[in-house]
Amino acid sequence: MKYIEQVFKYKHEFWRYLLGSIVIIFVSQIMQIPFVLAVLYKEGVSVLESGDGYKLLSVLEPNLNLFLLMLPFAVCLPLLFLWVKKFHEQSIISLTTARKKIDWKRVKFSFLLWAGITAVLVIIDIQLAPENYEYNFKLVPFVILFLIGVIMIPIQTSLEEYIFRGYLMQGFGALFLNKWAPLLLTSFIFGGLHAFNPEVAKLGYEIMVYYIGTGLFLGILTLMDDGMELSLGFHAANNLITALLVTADWTAFRTHSIYKDVSNPELGWDIYIPVLVVFPTLLFIFSKVYKWSDWKEKLTGKITAPMVVEKISETNPL
Template sequence: MYIDQINNKKFNFILYLPIPLVFLGLIVVNFFATKDVNVEDIMQEMIETFGRNLTFAIAVGQLAICLVILLFWVKFIHGQSIRSLTTSRKKIDWKRIFFSFTIWGIFVAISTLILYFLSPENFQINFDPVKFLPFLIIAILLIPLQTSFEEYFFRGYLMQGIGVVTKSRLIPLIITSVTFGLMHIANPEVGKLGPIIMVYYIGSGFFMGIMTLMDEGLELALGFHAANNLIGALLVTADWTAFQTHSILKDVSEPSAGFDVLFPVLVIFPILLFIFGRKYKWTNWKEKLTGKVYEYSPEIENINTIGNDNE
């Protein structure tokens, strides 16, 4: 139902194209413009010029603006409701968003504490209340907008548009997950940790895409993504990450990647899918992930009703 609900005669493929072409084009241009440049040096120059908080606000604020543009385009150019871009339910289920945010936020906080107590030599206490409080306000205001844009664009706009065009659920799941991962290819983490970090980025895309298709809406993905970026940015920073912030801790260890990158994708994400599946009574996995997209009619509202209750 999440994709099917926009598969009707009003869907205009020509109007659909400009947003993904412009955004994905900017990603490609940015990649080739920075592939021979040390992104870490650029970040340090910006921090020296503007300070950490303003540099962070500029970086995150760009995607917050993109969210406004995307929602305007959907609402006034396509004539599609924001509710239908968000969910197949009759209204956005905020309980789902907060449940997903809470469960992942707690996991990020606990795992950070465990790492700190197991290897305290890898961290420095970075907490400065005078600098942290403005950062906290900026982060709470902007990070949910940044992550919401990425969800509305990849798991929303692209997922629905590609699904309608291909009449498939699997094809948009694959395309949006891979492109979501590739969007991060210019991040300084890739240069420091190597290509293996792309497994995490692309795996995260698949995880949130599966959640969206199985739950027939973006709510769980919106909550998860916001918690991942917000709680992570508040707790830990490092000189080689995309977000260099006035966080509570600073990671001073030599960056490396191995099974710790694969562990969330291979272990934690499947466990979360199991938890969400049990809570929201997901069924018919094969059809929802690989089945066809049907032309919308009132009758198909009964095809995928599981998970549309507001638990």
């Protein structure tokens, strides 16, 4: 059975997805209280009243800042799993993949592929424009960053994947009975939520092309591969390797990374390279490795809900 279609075996009324989304959002907001309290303790209420997102994210020591920012995800991921199990009576495996079990080799391959490419691209950029980078490595803070990052960043990225490429992808699929609507809707919602990132305030809304394009790429991975394994690996590698290698004062992740980007950020034509060149190239690689076919059907085809036939009692015929 295909990835979205299998949701019909479980409780899939759309109100359950709306309610589940509201619960996750509410709990995630509650779990931001420790971060807010820590900022208030350090700077007082004036930092909140200023409305300066950059200042808010730079108040705390970077490792503590990262830990508190990741804390809501660590609570909401098991909460989402519990909601799916109790209110949809659905297994985590079927939320993850159409395969009989989660293919961890796919997760590993996607993670290592994108981690390697990201590291190479960062090294090349440092070599080509060394004036844009400052060596930032300090052993003890970096070790702490590594431990926090390895544990909590994959939780953060996994929650995002399970919500957008899993929970909502299947929910919208059952609602609209096609593939293209959940693909587009989850991509735009995913991108739209990143509008609150400090990068957008610094660079402008044109960067939303990258965020929405990333959501579209991850959605295509999920539909073509009938599972989230590849998107889980890619997303974890993208955020973890970036947090470890490069930081900047204008990004959401201000970390004790190896390098610090000190350039004056500007948006140019290069914002379109990931969406128009890198992601299509990755899709080509994955398609060859996993022998994908029938792209049109998997990305835009209709979804047929199974017919429910009531069994007529032989002892009480109509």
